[in-house]
Amino acid sequence: MHKKLTLNNGIQIPAIGLGVYKSQEGAEVENAVKWALEAGYRLIDTAQIYGNEEGVGRAIKESGVPRNEIFITTKLWNTDQGYESALKAFDGSLTRLGLDHVDLYLIHWPSASEDRLITIDKRKETWKAMEEIYASGKAKAIGVSNYTVKHLEEMKGYAKVPPAVNQVEFHPFLHQKELLEYCKQNGIILEAYSPLVKARKLDDPRIAEIAQKHQKTNAQVLIRWSIQHGCLPIPKSVHRDRIIENIDVFDFELAPEDMAALDGLHENVHQAWNPEAII
Numbered sequence: 001m002h003k004k005l006t007l008n009n010g011i012q013i014p015a016i017g018l019g020v021y022k023s024q025e026g027a028e029v030e031n032a033v034k035w036a037l038e039a040g041y042r043l044i045d046t047a048q049i050y051g052n053e054e055g056v057g058r059a060i061k062e063s064g065v066p067r068n069e070i071f072i073t074t075k076l077w078n079t080d081q082g083y084e085s086a087l088k089a090f091d092g093s094l095t096r097l098g099l100d101h102v103d104l105y106l107i108h109w110p111s112a113s114e115d116r117l118i119t120i121d122k123r124k125e126t127w128k129a130m131e132e133i134y135a136s137g138k139a140k141a142i143g144v145s146n147y148t149v150k151h152l153e154e155m156k157g158y159a160k161v162p163p164a165v166n167q168v169e170f171h172p173f174l175h176q177k178e179l180l181e182y183c184k185q186n187g188i189i190l191e192a193y194s195p196l197v198k199a200r201k202l203d204d205p206r207i208a209e210i211a212q213k214h215q216k217t218n219a220q221v222l223i224r225w226s227i228q229h230g231c232l233p234i235p236k237s238v239h240r241d242r243i244i245e246n247i248d249v250f251d252f253e254l255a256p257e258d259m260a261a262l263d264g265l266h267e268n269v270h271q272a273w274n275p276e277a278i279i
Contacts, residue, residue: 007141008164008189013104014042014043015227017071017191018045020044020045020046020236023052025054035240039243048074048089053097057097067099072102073103075105077108078120083126086130090129101138102138105139106142108145109145109275110151116273146275147163148275151275162188166183167192168192169192174267175263190231191234192226197222202219207262210254213258219245220248224254
């Protein structure tokens with residue numbers, strides 16, 4: 001599987017990735033990354049706050065897959081937002097990963113507040129640091145995560161380099177249609193985290209019915225739905241069989257009526273934090 005999408009700066013990004021949120025540092029995350037690379041994944045998505053950048057870096061080195069074939073994303077944590085602190089935090093991530101560059105660097109949340117319950121707006125100065133990191137070549141692309149249309153629109157007032165990616169929670173139960181359309185119109189790829197709804201809705205009979213029709217699993221149907229909406233899903237798993245299952249989604253297509261049925265599951269409920277409250 002080497003299907004790719006093209007970012008707004010011409011860089012190519014794999015069409016599906018492995019997320020490692022809550023994958024424990026050490027053997028757990030190392031095995032997950034190695035199994036994913038064996039299964040054909042070429043995009044690994046981590047973050048400073050996950051505490052597993054070192055394990056991801058080790059697994060990449062030990063995998064035998066050439067570095068230039070792997071697309072690595074990491075993220076700047078809230079409390080490191082700001083100009084100087086963002087530059088320093090980025091260097092820390094590179095050191096932990098054991099790499100001389102990452103392929104994508106994201107601002108994790110639109111607030112510099114630790115708990116995201118209040119808004120500490122350091123977005124403009126942080127983006128200035130992101131642009132500097134990008135100019136240095138140490139990040140091949142830069143972007144954001146959990147940004148709403150309002151936050152993205154605000155960026156137009158200060159960004160010299162537009163974000164290449166906006167990584168948000170996206171699945172049929174949180175079908176962020178307006179945000180997706182905005183991203184498409186503005187040349188931003190929407191990366192879908194929690195595409196499997198954190199397994200909380202996997203047994204929904206409406207998903208099962210579509211899965212049965214295509215001789216696929218419920219998880220594969222959910223991932224395929226994201227792909228057909230033009231998103232880039234990053235399903236997370238630490239189980240070898242599920243990691244393999246989650247990438248086996250390029251040999252079938254959901255019919256328009258399947259897509260419409262899945263679109264109809266929208267409940268506007270966030271499984272993660274809702275960034276709408278961040279002003």
